[in-house]
Amino acid sequence: MAKINFGGVTEEVVTREELPMEKAREILKNETIAVIGYGVQGPGQALNLKDNGFNVIVGQRKASKTWDKAKNDGWVEGKDLFEIEEALEKGTIICYLLSDAGQIALWPTVKKHLTPGKSLYFSHGFGITYKEQTGIIPPDGVDVFLAAPKGSGTSLRRLFLEGKGLNSSFAIFQDATGKAHEKVTALGIGVGSAYLFPTTFEKEVYSDLTGERGTLMGAIAGIFEAQYNVLRSKGHSPSEAFNETVEELTQSLMPLVAENGMDWMYANCSTTAQRGALDWRHKFREATQPVFEELYNSVSSGNEARITIEANSKPDYREGLEKELKELRESEIWQAGAEVRKLRPERL
Template sequence: MTLLRDADIDPSPLRGKQVAIIGFGNQGRAQALNLRDGGVAVRIGLREGSDRAAEAGAQGLQVLDPAAATKDADLVMLLAPDEQLARIYDCISDALKPGASLGFSHGLAIHFGLIAPRPDLDVIMVAPKGPGSALRSLYAAGKGMVALAAVARDASGGAWGLALAYAAAIGCGRAGIIRSTFEEECVADLFNEQAVVWGAVPELLAAGFDTLVESGVQPEVAYLECVSELKLLAELVEGVGLAAMRERISNTAELGGLLGGPRLVDDNLRRDMRTILEEIRSGRFAAQLSEEADAGYPRLRESRRRAAASLLERTRQSLDRSA
């Protein structure tokens, strides 16, 4: 693996170019503001009535409807939610000028065929490996965030150079850029979301909390033990790595983890992880995402309702009020 940094990257493919960013959410806002601060011409495409329009305008950014923002743009970055991208592409496809470049920060829409871009378009991806809020704060502090970059189609012969120049312009060249593919980024990201950070970890925290409370432990104590300490673990792992993390905790905690961890993360769990990975690769999850969106997100709305009403959430709020 080669980690490319600013010194390795030619910024000229983006020089004098007009960038349109469709969407002003997590990634759209951060990338647009970083581009603007770096002197890149950028405008925002938002649907009529979007509640993001006022926010983007207050930042001094030009806001147009998606098709108008796309017209004459050299690079159009589709940074709206994955399940909305096919509809958005249909709305802007006629406005894309010949030979323009279409960009993404996630590989799902292209890898699973939700979008079939015109053959004259370059298709690139720059995927910062973290939330937009962190991408923005790191940039403002003179730092950067590692990103994956990929090219799905190089119609012009210069798509890779453009992808690198864009990644550098949003600050990722300060930390490092890894060459990847739409498939690799998409599959790895979806697997992490489902089987590790956003799927398994919250469920594990809630299960630990419930187990202690059911045994008679006060909810506040259970919350502090099973949820609050996650931040300390994350900071240690980020700062020194998994191996050194173990050396920085007590012998009691280290031995407890050694005895307890493998009992939970056993061959059954690893088998289930492989099943999740197979389902992602097959396209099953991409289909489920589209079905959920078409139905108005019933499972997501119900999940959010249950989480907001849970004892764990009420305990968190109680501790916040007491702090």
């Protein structure tokens, strides 16, 4: 693995230069990769693997929306699209890409097809890390590993089609064949990773659940709402409040951070913005760090897993979820957002 220095900390990572696609295909040339689930990660990973020349099949329930989606994406029934059990039987590498709740429900079926020599692949450490709650305990004799793209399956596919990639973590839980490392890194490159960095199943799920509830989704939505509400309460219009809270961040500043870093973005804004941002950065860090500590402890203790499993197990879960999403969707800030997005000029 290549050694990369990150601000004084050295990490070993796997890049496309040291593991080119030709080598990845050679490693997996005798494998049948069965992608089980065609929801969030399944389409992007399956299509990228297929386009990169790997032997891929998809397993999905027939007469479902996702079965129809797979067919619309070019998968052919009886050729590379099968009912789940048939795909499990045919596959030598089982890519278990159902939702966490879906993995729990289907596990007894999957487990009986995990014969010695096969591999079980995840893109999230939830099922294994919280195995006491999920019941997902792989049998001996199979390799168990994960490659976790740091983004949605939609982004993974979009970036692949643009000739780019998402960074991914990888981890090995069980190396029965002695080839788990080469298989998981080959898969990570095959699904479209820009580079791969090592982790563990436990660390992957702890960072992932913290990130989703934190800066990736929960915290950023809460901060948006707080600033928008303050501006509106002080007499600012919805357009002004939304543009200053969300639009400028997402359309102007974050692309610059993504391209060049936060320091570059700071250096290329007005001196007034620089001074205020540098001063208030510390206040926001000090105010929110205790919340992040509380969040991480809730994740690492298994409390967040318990809440998730219990919520997803309720018969009216979908109805309750839709009610919460409707409340979010119909709040003024996101109603304003819908209107502002309509006013964005078409790209020239």
